[in-house]
Amino acid sequence: MADRAYLDHAATTPMLAEARAAWVAQSMRVGNPSSLHTAGRAARRVVEESREAIAADLRCRPSSVVFTAGGTEADNLAVKGLFWGRRDAIGARRVLASSIEHHAVLDPVQWLADHQQADVAWLSVDEQGRIDLAGLASELAEPSGVALCTVMWANNEIGTVQPVARIAEMCRAAGVPFHTDAVQVLGFLPMDLTAVGADAVTVSSHKIGGPFGVGALVLDPAAKVVPVLHGGGQEREVRSGTLDAAGIAGFAVAVAHAVAGQRERAAHVLALRERLIAGIRATVPDARLNGDPGTGAEERLPGNVHVSFPGCEGDLLLMLLDAAGIDCSTGSACTAGIPEPSHVLLAMGADPALARSSLRFSLGGTSTEADVDAVLAALPGAVERARRAGTLAHRAG
Ligand SMILES: Cc1ncc(COP(=O)(O)O)c(C=O)c1O
Numbered sequence: 432m433a434d435r436a437y438l439d440h441a442a443t444t445p446m447l448a449e450a451r452a453a454w455v456a457q458s459m460r461v462g463n464p465s466s467l468h469t470a471g472r473a474a475r476r477v478v479e480e481s482r483e484a485i486a487a488d489l490r491c492r493p494s495s496v497v498f499t500a501g502g503t504e505a506d507n508l509a510v511k512g513l514f515w516g517r518r519d520a521i522g523a524r525r526v527l528a529s530s531i532e533h534h535a536v537l538d539p540v541q542w543l544a545d546h547q548q549a550d551v552a553w554l555s556v557d558e559q560g561r562i563d564l565a566g567l568a569s570e571l572a573e574p575s576g577v578a579l580c581t582v583m584w585a586n587n588e589i590g591t592v593q594p595v596a597r598i599a600e601m602c603r604a605a606g607v608p609f610h611t612d613a614v615q616v617l618g619f620l621p622m623d624l625t626a627v628g629a630d631a632v633t634v635s636s637h638k639i640g641g642p643f644g645v646g647a648l649v650l651d652p653a654a655k656v657v658p659v660l661h662g663g664g665q666e667r668e669v670r671s672g673t674l675d676a677a678g679i680a681g682f683a684v685a686v687a688h689a690v691a692g693q694r695e696r697a698a699h700v701l702a703l704r705e706r707l708i709a710g711i712r713a714t715v716p717d718a719r720l721n722g723d724p725g726t727g728a729e730e731r732l733p734g735n736v737h738v739s740f741p742g743c744e745g746d747l748l749l750m751l752l753d754a755a756g757i758d759c760s761t762g763s764a765c766t767a768g769i770p771e772p773s774h775v776l777l778a779m780g781a782d783p784a785l786a787r788s789s790l791r792f793s794l795g796g797t798s799t800e801a802d803v804d805a806v807l808a809a810l811p812g813a814v815e816r817a818r819r820a821g822t823l824a825h826r827a828g
Pocket of ligand 1 (some may be wrong): 443500586637
């Protein structure tokens with residue numbers, strides 16, 4: 432794989448050697464963190480030290496860190512758990528959710544609507560993917576029926592960063608619990624969870640160089656959450672299940688690395704992002720950059736480049752680039768093999784055909800100029816071939 436260019440860090444990023452070492456070292460020790468004997472207590476110590484380190488890095492209290500088996504589980508716990516908690520406490524059934532959430536939030540919200548009588552308000556976004564704060568304010572004007580609000584910190588497809596501290600403040604003033612999915616943010620933007628003041632924040636280990644299958648919901652201990660998983664009562668009875676001490680140890684190392692190197696990493700990927708955008712504009716002049724067009728990191732994730740190539744099918748372009756040694760993504764889900772236009776781009780008002788013509792290149796700490804240049808070398812030919820295939824298919828159809 433060494434000769435390939437990997438530009439899909441938003442999907443997952445290489446595991447750090449230090450995280451792997453911590454993970455492997457703990458995996459070689461026996462002990463259930465809930466056991467009372469010496470081996471169990473040693474595993475428990477690893478979990479609690481990791482919890483404290485993660486809390487210090489994210490600037491929250493250790494008691495807020497609820498370990499889960501990744502971002503998807505943390506999102507499900509936040510959305511369903513907060514909904515059930517507020518429904519049981521005050522009968523609230525309204526859910527405020529942005530229309531551009533990752534499926535790990537979108538689908539639980541829709542499931543609550545389909546199976547639990549939730550009444551969902553999908554919050555609209557503008558053409559750059561930024562949430563309509565006036566619309567949110569009018570939803571919050573009647574807070575008594577609102578169970579929760581969930582708005583992702585930064586979008587995984589188009590990289591747009593939301594004003595989460597402002598949204599948290601609006602929700603707090605209305606007394607409505609607020610959850611934000613920060614999976615794509617950790618390691619790329621500063622994260623001070625005390626300053627942000629959300630009730631629940633999702634983070635995931637494999638997006639920052641830790642092992643797969645571990646993450647956390649940083650949950651205000653005062654928040655009323657009904658568990659999704661019932662069992663042994665671990666994690667303050669909020670998330671039952673034997674704790675993965677090895678995964679958690681690796682995750683803590685990855686969080687420390689993500690936070691300590693955040694500024695440098697952001698500057699590194701930002702420079703590569705601008706090189707890639709400038710190169711795409713020069714070689715495929717009608718390509719369209721989606722999301723916030725700014726050149727800073729505050730409004731758009733510094734490692735995100737999301738582009739539409741009019742006249743191309745994104746899936747075909749992805750395969751052509753794959754054959755040329757480049758790993759990237761369309762960013763959108765594929766239903767039963769049929770490429771669907773991204774719900775994110777549709778919510779931003781994009782035409783479905785243009786939405787289907789899109790690719791996401793996402794950069795990470797290990798990305799290099801050579802990766803960017805490999806894309807720029809392969810892209811014009813791939814776009815031309817994809818356009819020709821599109822024209823032929825159109826004629827044949
Ligand atoms: C914004 C966002 N939320 C949640 C997830 C799911 O996280 P995990 O892969 O840890 O389940 C992802 C992963 O793609 C993501 O990008």
